[in-house]
Amino acid sequence: MPGPEGFDYDVRGGEVVITHHGRRATVLRGGAASRFLADVADGDDEQELMARVTGNYRRGNERTAKDHPRNRGR
Template sequence: MSAASGFSYEEWPDGTVVVTHGSRVAARLRGARAQEFLAEARSGDPQLVMARWTGNYKRGNERTAKRHPRNN
Protein backbone atom coordinates (compact mmCIF):
# COMPACT_ATOMS: atom_id res chain seq x y z
CA MET A 1 0.00 0.00 0.00
CA SER A 2 1.22 3.49 -0.79
CA ALA A 3 -0.07 6.75 0.70
CA ALA A 4 1.23 10.30 0.51
CA SER A 5 -0.74 13.38 -0.51
CA GLY A 6 -4.28 12.30 -1.31
CA PHE A 7 -3.95 9.18 -3.43
CA SER A 8 -3.16 5.68 -2.28
CA TYR A 9 -3.22 2.27 -3.91
CA GLU A 10 -3.59 -1.24 -2.66
CA GLU A 11 -2.67 -4.50 -4.34
CA TRP A 12 -5.07 -7.35 -3.77
CA PRO A 13 -4.07 -11.05 -3.81
CA ASP A 14 -6.00 -11.64 -7.06
CA GLY A 15 -3.86 -9.03 -8.89
CA THR A 16 -6.39 -6.21 -8.72
CA VAL A 17 -5.09 -2.74 -7.87
CA VAL A 18 -7.48 -0.33 -6.17
CA VAL A 19 -6.59 3.36 -6.32
CA THR A 20 -8.31 5.58 -3.77
CA HIS A 21 -8.45 9.33 -3.29
CA GLY A 22 -9.28 10.17 0.29
CA SER A 23 -11.63 7.36 1.22
CA ARG A 24 -13.26 6.97 -2.21
CA VAL A 25 -12.32 4.45 -4.89
CA ALA A 26 -10.97 6.37 -7.89
CA ALA A 27 -9.97 3.39 -10.06
CA ARG A 28 -9.98 -0.38 -10.02
CA LEU A 29 -7.40 -1.92 -12.33
CA ARG A 30 -7.13 -5.59 -13.29
CA GLY A 31 -4.89 -7.76 -15.41
CA ALA A 32 -2.38 -6.16 -17.76
CA ARG A 33 -3.51 -2.63 -16.89
CA ALA A 34 -2.84 -3.29 -13.20
CA GLN A 35 0.65 -4.60 -13.95
CA GLU A 36 1.38 -1.62 -16.21
CA PHE A 37 0.21 0.76 -13.49
CA LEU A 38 2.36 -0.92 -10.82
CA ALA A 39 5.47 -0.79 -12.99
CA GLU A 40 4.93 2.90 -13.67
CA ALA A 41 4.06 3.76 -10.03
CA ARG A 42 7.16 2.00 -8.71
CA SER A 43 9.51 3.68 -11.19
CA GLY A 44 8.28 7.27 -10.81
CA ASP A 45 6.36 9.54 -8.47
CA PRO A 46 3.34 7.45 -7.42
CA GLN A 47 1.15 10.50 -6.71
CA LEU A 48 1.57 11.84 -10.24
CA VAL A 49 1.06 8.41 -11.75
CA MET A 50 -2.16 7.85 -9.78
CA ALA A 51 -3.45 11.32 -10.67
CA ARG A 52 -2.82 10.67 -14.36
CA TRP A 53 -4.34 7.17 -14.34
CA THR A 54 -7.50 8.36 -12.59
CA GLY A 55 -7.86 11.49 -14.72
CA ASN A 56 -7.60 13.73 -11.65
CA TYR A 57 -4.82 16.08 -12.72
CA LYS A 58 -4.55 19.67 -13.84
CA ARG A 59 -5.74 20.22 -17.37
CA GLY A 60 -4.05 23.56 -18.06
CA ASN A 61 -7.19 25.69 -17.84
CA GLU A 62 -6.86 26.75 -14.20
CA ARG A 63 -5.57 30.24 -15.04
CA THR A 64 -8.45 30.83 -17.46
CA ALA A 65 -10.97 29.61 -14.89
CA LYS A 66 -9.47 31.90 -12.26
CA ARG A 67 -10.26 34.94 -14.43
CA HIS A 68 -13.79 33.81 -15.29
CA PRO A 69 -16.49 36.30 -14.11
CA ARG A 70 -18.21 33.57 -12.12
CA ASN A 71 -15.10 33.21 -9.94
CA ASN A 72 -14.64 36.93 -9.16
Protein backbone atom coordinates in the same frame (compact mmCIF):
# COMPACT_ATOMS: atom_id res chain seq x y z
CA MET B 1 1.34 24.75 -7.26
CA PRO B 2 1.42 21.75 -4.93
CA GLY B 3 1.39 18.27 -6.41
CA PRO B 4 -1.38 15.72 -6.03
CA GLU B 5 -1.84 14.16 -2.62
CA GLY B 6 -4.21 11.88 -0.73
CA PHE B 7 -3.93 8.89 -3.06
CA ASP B 8 -3.22 5.35 -1.93
CA TYR B 9 -3.30 1.97 -3.64
CA ASP B 10 -3.77 -1.62 -2.59
CA VAL B 11 -2.99 -4.74 -4.61
CA ARG B 12 -5.73 -7.36 -4.30
CA GLY B 13 -5.10 -10.45 -6.38
CA GLY B 14 -4.74 -9.24 -9.97
CA GLU B 15 -6.36 -5.86 -9.25
CA VAL B 16 -4.99 -2.54 -8.07
CA VAL B 17 -7.53 -0.50 -6.09
CA ILE B 18 -6.73 3.22 -6.02
CA THR B 19 -8.34 5.38 -3.35
CA HIS B 20 -8.37 9.13 -2.86
CA HIS B 21 -8.79 10.32 0.74
CA GLY B 22 -10.16 6.91 1.68
CA ARG B 23 -12.76 6.66 -1.11
CA ARG B 24 -12.34 4.27 -4.01
CA ALA B 25 -11.42 6.22 -7.14
CA THR B 26 -10.74 3.41 -9.62
CA VAL B 27 -9.81 -0.24 -10.00
CA LEU B 28 -7.12 -1.30 -12.46
CA ARG B 29 -7.15 -4.80 -13.90
CA GLY B 30 -5.04 -6.77 -16.34
CA GLY B 31 -2.56 -4.81 -18.44
CA ALA B 32 -3.39 -1.46 -16.85
CA ALA B 33 -2.63 -2.87 -13.39
CA SER B 34 0.63 -4.39 -14.64
CA ARG B 35 1.75 -1.12 -16.26
CA PHE B 36 0.90 0.84 -13.11
CA LEU B 37 2.84 -1.52 -10.86
CA ALA B 38 5.81 -1.48 -13.26
CA ASP B 39 5.82 2.34 -13.24
CA VAL B 40 5.72 2.38 -9.43
CA ALA B 41 8.59 -0.12 -9.32
CA ASP B 42 10.60 2.13 -11.68
CA GLY B 43 10.46 4.85 -9.05
CA ASP B 44 7.97 7.18 -10.71
CA ASP B 45 6.09 9.59 -8.42
CA GLU B 46 3.23 7.47 -7.07
CA GLN B 47 0.91 10.38 -6.30
CA GLU B 48 1.31 11.79 -9.81
CA LEU B 49 0.72 8.37 -11.37
CA MET B 50 -2.43 7.76 -9.37
CA ALA B 51 -3.76 11.23 -10.16
CA ARG B 52 -3.24 10.65 -13.86
CA VAL B 53 -4.76 7.16 -13.82
CA THR B 54 -7.89 8.40 -12.05
CA GLY B 55 -8.16 11.55 -14.17
CA ASN B 56 -7.95 13.69 -11.04
CA TYR B 57 -5.19 16.10 -11.95
CA ARG B 58 -4.90 19.66 -13.17
CA ARG B 59 -4.40 20.14 -16.86
CA GLY B 60 -2.98 23.65 -16.67
CA ASN B 61 -5.81 25.40 -18.48
CA GLU B 62 -8.07 26.23 -15.53
CA ARG B 63 -7.17 29.90 -15.42
CA THR B 64 -7.57 30.29 -19.19
CA ALA B 65 -10.94 28.54 -19.15
CA LYS B 66 -12.15 30.73 -16.30
CA ASP B 67 -11.59 33.85 -18.44
CA HIS B 68 -13.37 32.46 -21.51
CA PRO B 69 -16.50 34.51 -22.43
CA ARG B 70 -18.77 31.47 -22.08
CA ASN B 71 -17.62 30.97 -18.46
CA ARG B 72 -17.80 34.55 -17.24
CA GLY B 73 -20.35 35.14 -14.55
CA ARG B 74 -20.19 31.61 -13.17
